[in-house]
Amino acid sequence: MPELHSIGGDIRDFVSDSAAVERLRGFDAVIHLAGLSNDPLGDYRPGLTRAINATASIALARLARAAGVGRFVYASSCSNYGASNDEFVAEDGRLCPVTPYAESKVESEAAIIALADDGFSPTFLRASTAYGVSPRLRFDLVVNNLTAWACATGEVHLKSDGSPWRPIVHVEDIALAYIAAVEAPRADVHGEVFNVGQTTENYQIREIAELVRQIVPGAKIGFAAEASPDLRNYRVDCDYIARRLHGFKPQWTCRRGIEQLFDAFDARGLSVEDFEGPRFKRIAHIQQRIAEGTLHEDLYPIQRRIAV
Structure with missing residues (x-):
């Protein structure tokens, strides 16, 4: 197993550090995961999303290339396909992002692939919608969210009309894809884009809701008062x-x-407050910290002196 070194912190600080190239020198690969992770965060301030998810990501790739890093694995998203029809979309399909988050991923992919050469080999993993138990579990993701509502209230609570398609993939399988991309022969991954998941794991939201209803004892399906069609609709070919x-x-x-x-x-005794409140809901947590005065609206800790 290769040695893994995690670099924490704000990517905006990292790429503006004059010592960044030296900090990257000597690594065989960079797995780039930093960024705002979902549409609600992306919608908070679209310009900030672009600065973090696109501008800083592209800068990191340039720094890695300058440091002689051979592999650069970028965490992209099947959200790039956005508003597609019901046909399966492969990696060479039309990109149709409908959110600032997805737009930032599309922009990053285009700029980073242009850096590819004999010494710098980027790979793009467009993950399906994640789900599954993990140490930092996300409740905004459809499978996690529907299961949480059913466990806490007995209702599989749909916030859309249930018609859109989504490809889904377990977080552990996403991790396997990153390991495989780093360990694969260079020729197999150089400049490649991969939809991460299985073609058989595409579902309409209402199909996921029905599976939750079957698995959670006594659960019933219900719709939020504001439930409406979702612009994001895509089926992904992962062959x-x-x-x-x-x-x-x-x-x-x-x-x-x-x-x-x-x-x-069930073992935890999950409540609605656990997953809908600011403890685990990312945008709610950020908004709470801004209101408390511990986080700047640009998402820097308030103790940090911000240049204007």
Whole structure:
């Protein structure tokens, strides 16, 4: 197993550090995960999303290239396909981002692939919508969220009309994709884009809701008062990663993931306040910290002196 070194902190600080190239020198690969992680955060201040997710990401790739890093694995997203029709979309399909988050990923991909050369090899992993138990579990993700509502209230609480399609993938399988991309022969991943997931793991939201209803005892399906169609609608073809990235062998299905989540939530005695409040809901947590005066609206800690 290769040695992994995690660099924490704000990516904006890292890429503006005059010593950044030296800090990257000697690494074989960079797995770039830093960024605002979802649409609510992306919508908070779109210009900030672009600065963090695109401008800083592109700067990091340039620094890695200057430091002689051979591999650069970028955390992209199937959100790039945005408003597609019901046909399956492969990696060469039309990109149609409908949110600032997705737009930032599309911009980053285009700029980083332009840096590829004989010494610098970027790879782009467009993850399906994640789900599953993890140390920093996200409740804004559809499978996690529907299961949480069912466990806490007995209702599988749909916030859309349930018609949109989503590809989904367990967080552990996403981690396997990163390992496979780093360990694969360079020729198999150089400049490549991979949809991360399984083609069989595309579901309409209402299908996920029905699986949750079947697994959580006594659960019933219900709709929020403001439930409406969602612009994001895409089915993703993941056959290319199965053919090309031989080290990627996904282990999870939606049903198994819901069972895992139910067991974890049931053991914890999950409440609505746990997952809808500021403790775990990222945008609510940030808004609370801004209101308390511990976080600047540009998402820097308030103790930091900000140049104007």
